Amino acid sequence: MILKQGAPDIMFEAGVKDNYCFRCGNKNKELFYKYYASYYQKDVTYCLFCINLGRSDSLNPLYGYQTIRQQEHINYRLDFELNDIQKEASDRLADAIKNKHNLLLYAVTGAGKTEITFQGIKYARNNGLNVAFVSPRIDVVKEVYLRLADAFKGVRIDLMYSGVKSVFSNMFTVCTVHQLFNYINHYDVIIIDEVDAFPLPEEPLLMETVKRAAADDASIILMTATPTPEMKILAGKDNIVTIARRYHGHDLAIPKIVWDNTEKYIKKNKIPLKLKALLDDIAEADRKVLVFFPDIKMMQKTAVLLQEKYRRLESVYSGDTKRYEKVQLMRDGELDILLTTTILERGVTFLYLDVIVVDAHRFDSASLIQICGRVGRKPKDPTGNIWLMTTFNTSGIKKTLKVIRAFNEGRTAL
Ligand SMILES: [Zn+2]
Structure with a gap:
């Protein structure tokens, strides 16, 4: 489902109940604020963790829509050809999406990670799966959006980050992790670029947000040059693809x-x-x-x-x-x-x-x-x-x- 103020249907009777926020999944007692509302003559509690998206509280319902899945026949064009290592990684990633499991793409910086995801994205959209490409960093989100828009010409892609919301269908989305708060059980493929970047590792709740936004049988694709032990566990040891070479084939400079x-x-x-x-x-x-x-x-x-x-x-x-x-x-x-x-x-x-x-x-x-x-x-x-x-x-x-x-x-x- 997608939560949205002004939408016709009530998805939850209240945003917050018994120290649980139905929007972001926060259940940390310290991240709620309670005050006495004299107008209503009762206590009102609201969630501090997702406050940037507007208040989720114990008084007002959360409105929204049910998730829609729709096939779209999309294609992409690359200005260069993937090398053999990239091709293999691209196949493994598409397989993970087909077989609905997670994957860790552990790739050296400058490996051409974004392009490796295109085949999988195409498969997903052609089969009616909802896709989100997310990153903790706004800079990365902007850059990825430009590259996807350039390769998938004519395809409508949603772009969301703090202050920017350009949404067409919620079926192919590029956004920061925080924007996923409004999605529950919605995306069948979530690709996280720079997954170890601030503030993801420091905020365990954000990783929960990703999991909540993901459908039950979704594939979560983690991409990084510096993986943490938790990422390896989430992917599973058989689902790690490594790329040790940059796409141009040269060595990395030694500091x-x-x-x-x-x-x-x-x-x-x-x-x-x-x-x-x-x-x-x-x-x-x-x-x-x-x-x-x-x-x-x-x-x-x-x-x-x-x-x-x-x-x-x-x-x-x-x-x-x-x-x-x-x-x-x-x-x-x-x-x-x-x-x-x-x-x-x-x-x-x-x-x-x-x-x-x-x-x-x-x-x-x-x-x-x-x-x-x-x-x-x-x-x-x-x-x-x-x-x-x-x-x-x-x-x-x-x-x-x-x-x-x-x-x-x-x-x-x-
Ligand atoms: Zn919340």
Whole structure:
């Protein structure tokens, strides 16, 4: 079913009852708010977990529609041919959908994951199955939507994320995970891209939301370069497909370690010498760079220092209102240096890109692997430089090197 305010049918007499929210499945007592409504002369409880979609409370019913399933004969076109490894993964994914089981696609960054799903999506829609392609990240949702719309020409695809709702049929949807709150037992195929990205692992309730939105015999397809043990369990050990090679066939760049106490310089309002040397080398080679920082404060301090010397430089973080504009400037080649927090660790591709991580000892391996994955994504620029600046070695740094080396040897470090 699909919940929607203003729809004709009552799906639940009330949104909340006995500390359970019928919309999002929240049953955590602390995530409800209770107050006395003098007008009704009784207590009213509402759910805090899904409040962004409007209030689900103990007073008002939830309205909606029953799920409709309808065949649609759709097709897609690719500008390139899948290589043998991608083809095999694409077949396995389509099989999982046909046989109604889950699948984990464990693929190196830049493996061409999105295109691997097209065959399965086509099968699903041609057989009347409802499909959702979701991600925790808005950037990823936007990018995936563009690629699907480009390949499935003329097919109507719903797009939903915070503030944007363009819905045609609820049968083929691209959206953030949070948008699934309004769907119960509705989607027969749910593909989750960047499944380990914030806030999915930190919010177990969100994974419950995915499962609630899924029909009883749905296939959930998990896609990531950095899987967690829970994902392997959800997929089942026989349902893991690995891709250790990028689609262009080149090795992943191996990060270089730069020993430096960068923070010491920044605290004294001085440009870290080793950072400056790297930035000058990158400029000399006529390349661009993303510089990752573990926190906003440190990044902003460094930005002020660097802006005196480097003109084509900007910085971005999640709350930055000009975030998408600045990323576009970088894409258009108008910037040489973009300082960033982990918000750009995935979902972005820039040409001729190198990467520097400041205080790499403060990042975990999942983050570092994603960051390294920004480099060398395009066939015309298949490699690049990655520098991890760090005061000391950590298990996160060691694991990153181990995983990347294993990928290059054609293995996965699962
Ligand atoms: Zn709720």
